[in-house]
Amino acid sequence: MSMNLLNLLRRRTGSAPVARERLQILLAHERGLRSQPDLLGILREEILAVVSRHVVLDPEKVIVRMDRGDAVSTLEVDIEIPNGFEKRLKVAS
Amino acid sequence: MAKVLVVTSGKGGVGKTTSTAALGAALAQRGEKVVVVDFDVGLRNLDLIMGAERRVVFDLINVAQGVAKLSQALIRDKRLESLWLLPASQTRDKDALTDEGVRDIIADLRTKFDWIICDSPAGIERGATLAMRYADEAVVVTNPEVSSVRDADRIIGMLDSKTVKAEQGEQIKKHVLITRYDTSRAARGEMLNIDDILEILAVPLLGIIPESQDVLKASNVGSPVTLNNAGSQPARAYIDAARRLSGETVDMVVPTEQRRGFMDRLLGRRAA
Ligand SMILES: Nc1ncnc2c1ncn2[C@@H]1O[C@H](COP(=O)(O)OP(=O)(O)OP(=O)(O)O)[C@@H](O)[C@H]1O
Ligand SMILES: [Mg+2]
Numbered sequence: 604m605s606m607n608l609l610n611l612l613r614r615r616t617g618s619a620p621v622a623r624e625r626l627q628i629l630l631a632h633e634r635g636l637r638s639q640p641d642l643l644g645i646l647r648e649e650i651l652a653v654v655s656r657h658v659v660l661d662p663e664k665v666i667v668r669m670d671r672g673d674a675v676s677t678l679e680v681d682i683e684i685p686n687g688f689e690k691r692l693k694v695a696s
Numbered sequence: 697m698a699k700v701l702v703v704t705s706g707k708g709g710v711g712k713t714t715s716t717a718a719l720g721a722a723l724a725q726r727g728e729k730v731v732v733v734d735f736d737v738g739l740r741n742l743d744l745i746m747g748a749e750r751r752v753v754f755d756l757i758n759v760a761q762g763v764a765k766l767s768q769a770l771i772r773d774k775r776l777e778s779l780w781l782l783p784a785s786q787t788r789d790k791d792a793l794t795d796e797g798v799r800d801i802i803a804d805l806r807t808k809f810d811w812i813i814c815d816s817p818a819g820i821e822r823g824a825t826l827a828m829r830y831a832d833e834a835v836v837v838t839n840p841e842v843s844s845v846r847d848a849d850r851i852i853g854m855l856d857s858k859t860v861k862a863e864q865g866e867q868i869k870k871h872v873l874i875t876r877y878d879t880s881r882a883a884r885g886e887m888l889n890i891d892d893i894l895e896i897l898a899v900p901l902l903g904i905i906p907e908s909q910d911v912l913k914a915s916n917v918g919s920p921v922t923l924n925n926a927g928s929q930p931a932r933a934y935i936d937a938a939r940r941l942s943g944e945t946v947d948m949v950v951p952t953e954q955r956r957g958f959m960d961r962l963l964g965r966r967a968a
Contacts, residue, residue: 617885622842623892630849630896637853 643667650680658684698806701813701941702831704855706847708818710837711875714911714921716815717745718931719835721920722938724779728810731770734784735827736817737793743783746773747918757785760797766804775923780809793826802830820850828859833869833941835902839876840888848872848897871902873937878907879953890950903937905930906951 636642647667654660664683669676703716713736720732734742737757743749748771754764759782766782773779782805785792805812816827828834834855838848852870861868874890881887894901905911906929914924922931922938929951936946 619885619888619892622888623896626842626845626888626896629846633846633849634853 643669646678650682654682660684698809699811699833700802700806700831701811701833701835702816702828702855703813703835703837704816704824704828704851705818705837705844706820706824706851707838707844710839710844711873711905711911712818712837713741713745713815714915715835715837715873715875715905715934716742716813717920718922718934719938719941720811720813721773721776721779722922722935723811723813723941724773724776725922725935726938726942727778728942729778729780729808730811730813731780731782731805731809732813732815733782733805734815735793735823736815737784737790737823738786738788739817740784740786742815743771743781744918745915746781746920748773748781748783749918752783755783755785756801757787757792757797759801760793766801775919790822793823795826795829798826798829820854824851825854825858828855830860831855831868832861833871835871835873835941836897836899837873837875838893838897840874840878840882840890840893842888845888845893845896852897852899870899871941872897872899873902873905875905876907877904877951879951883953901948902940903933904948904951905933905937 647665650667651660651662651665654665660682666679666681668679668681670679701719703712703719705712713734716732720730724730732742732746733756734740735756736742740755743752751771754769756769758764759766759769769782771781771783773781782801802812814827814831817823836848836851836855838844855868855870856862859868872894874893877890878887890901890904908928908930910925910928911921911930914921917924921928922934925931926935933949933951936949939946
């Protein structure tokens with residue numbers, strides 16, 4: 604009885620519960636990414652396809668990046684478009 | 697029927713090689729015919745832990761490339777006649793090992809042994825994927841510590857997607873082996889709980905190996921701990937784990953702090 608109580612008190616003060624919680628949150632997130640392993644690749648392809656319908660693009664210049672923050676994650680899409688694309692737009696339409 | 701078992705972890709230095717040697721020897725002591733295969737190309741160590749480093753002539757890559765026959769590369773243990781070692785190569789060329797090469801060697805070993813235990817290199821790159829590629833079962837080695845558990849989770853994901861078994865829609869059988877379990881830190885609540893680790897990883901427990909000087913002593917003399925000091929705490933835990941691998945039900949022993957005897961205290965000796 605006293606031994607159990609001691610263990611309980613120790614557990615409260617130890618750092619193990621913090622470790623468990625951090626791991627649970629992290630792994631929930633990482634497993635989500637794994638089940639959609641190439642989410643970024645898919646996004647990149649589709650964004651490229653949509654933009655290319657209107658602008659002539661160098662596929663190498665389309666960069667999609669995901670940054671994970673504490674509360675929210677951000678998706679950063681960086682597309683380099685050659686100068687004078689408006690002209691090409693007119694030709695296309 | 698032969699079983700191919702990969703000992704893997706993701707994180708380095710958690711005890712894969714130690715566990716491969718200890719489990720291999722424990723299974724061989726039970727009369728099973730066992731080969732331990734070192735997949736850590738360029739950083740071989742299993743030969744040293746098994747005490748066979750001076751008997752290596754040919755290695756895994758020599759066999760894969762057809763330079764040597766399998767029978768020329770296999771080294772028989774000096775203590776246990778049903779225990780064999782297939783050493784890794786020390787080459788720097790990590791691409792020397794191919795998928796086809798591994799496939800053929802494993803197929804050949806299956807005809808000769810009951811257990812083929814593959815000691816994986818750390819990481820999630822080619823070497824680790826090749827080591828697990830043809831496995832039927834996996835021992836995921838982890839320490840009770842966050843980064844090791846995180847990597848174990850990653851490796852479990854790979855076992856479920858990148859092995860031939862998984863690609864054929866079958867389940868690869870997985871076990872978690874918790875090693876370097878420090879009993880005094882566990883008592884102070886400083887180490888991840890066993891139950892928490894199992895809940896997080898959702899893979900059944902194969903055993904709990906305590907942090908122990910006996911492991912170091914065994915590696916110093918080049919003998920698996922299960923052979924070097926079969927009565928020690930880590931050896932008993934490995935022997936129980938080997939019995940579970942063979943399908944026996946064995947009660948799980950959670951290592952506890954070993955009481956120091958009066959003489960030990962008097963002489964100031966540390967508990968093992
Ligand atoms: N239960 C234990 N008690 C004490 N020391 C241990 C224990 N298990 C392993 N070690 C020590 O930890 C170190 C790493 O062990 P080992 O080489 O088996 O790990 P590994 O996972 O194979 O490493 P790598 O990823 O580099 O291949 C060694 O010095 C070994 O003696
Ligand atoms: Mg190793």
